Amino acid sequence: MNHISLGEWKTYARGDMTADNRTFYEQHLYTCDQCMTLYMEAVESIQDEIPIIEEPSYIDEILSKIPFEQNKKISVEKEITKKWHEEKVFHYVLAAAMTFVLMTSGVFSELTNVSTQFEKNQQTHHQSSFTENVLNKTTDLLGRVEQSQKEEANDNE
Numbered sequence: 001m002n003h004i005s006l007g008e009w010k011t012y013a014r015g016d017m018t019a020d021n022r023t024f025y026e027q028h029l030y031t032c033d034q035c036m037t038l039y040m041e042a043v044e045s046i047q048d049e050i051p052i053i054e055e056p057s058y059i060d061e062i063l064s065k066i067p068f069e070q071n072k073k074i075s076v077e078k079e080i081t082k083k084w085h086e087e088k089v090f091h092y093v094l095a096a097a098m099t100f101v102l103m104t105s106g107v108f109s110e111l112t113n114v115s116t117q118f119e120k121n122q123q124t125h126h127q128s129s130f131t132e133n134v135l136n137k138t139t140d141l142l143g144r145v146e147q148s149q150k151e152e153a154n155d156n157e
């Protein structure tokens, strides 16, 4: 099996590739633990490049300063929200979900150097608080994606 390099995973995580390549990478990701590790490394290393996901409120702030008509404003907002979810949230949800799976399946520590950090944390914190945290975060993000898709569906009626 030909593996995918860390550099290529960074390109993927940035969303900087064709749909064909993207599909190929995603299929490989589902079947290859080694590349999943690289992929998580890539997501981590480019986090500074990705806008902070917790508070997209700056979008409102920017839009409020632009004298759009009300309809125009809503459609622009939706467009940004949609792109936001498609390009960024997917990677966070996938990474968080996989981290959770790897933590609970116990293979995480064998797969990545990041484990030393997690192991340190586990010595001082109860493990369930970490996994719950990841699960909550994942659920929260999925909820936001669903919400966004619902709004979009309503909009198309």
Ligand SMILES: [Zn+2]
Binding pocket: 002, 003, 004, 028, 032, 034, 035
């Ligand atoms: Zn691979």
